Amino acid sequence: MWEALIQSIPAALALPSPYLRLIGADPGAPVGAIPAVGSAVPGFAVTDVVPSRSLTLAGHHHFSRYELRLTVERAPAGALLSAHTSAEFPGFLGWGYRLLVIRSGAHRVITRRFLEGIARRAARPPRA
Template structure:
């Protein structure tokens, strides 16, 4: 499924007291650390994710993977697009970086996902309906901000 056709879920934004190059580096390191923990690999296997292990070059480039995600586009200092698929959902995370000033950056994280069928609807309720996705995204952006600053 193409990213543009995935339904929009939400967008989270944070302003970081660091330049886009520093934020870019922290984004990749934080994603790698967050999604490459042993528990994530087990979860990726459980839900039959297309990508279940970390592989490919670091820093992240197109084709790099970690459990649950594959990098489909990487423009250093500007945009990182992740795509994933498993039994209950097809999804994407799009990170966009903008200069606010020489030492301040805005990081946007857009989420898109489709949850087909009855099982997908149930999974959506667990992930989106409970607010778990919002909590996870806020924590992720906070971790990127802390690492960058």
């Protein structure tokens, strides 16, 4: 599951460049190789990693500061991947952005698709 998580991060968190520029996403460009602390994909930087167990990503833009913590745990059927997100939406514009992203349900749908994609990748047979 850990390898599937690491391999999925760049594509799974990819957002259109014009959108990232519009909101002022930081980090704004890829840095290094995930999962090294300090590495990044646009919008998310690795702030903490416990190999094979957890990965924490954080970022900010004009309307929000946020963190995504992904945890892999052993389970009877293999592994369990969980995600915990937190965010602050300062000011009036932050409040409006929160309505668009959180209250609309878009965040829940995107996070679920992200986790399902990682699960599909983990279920694939390894490449020869």
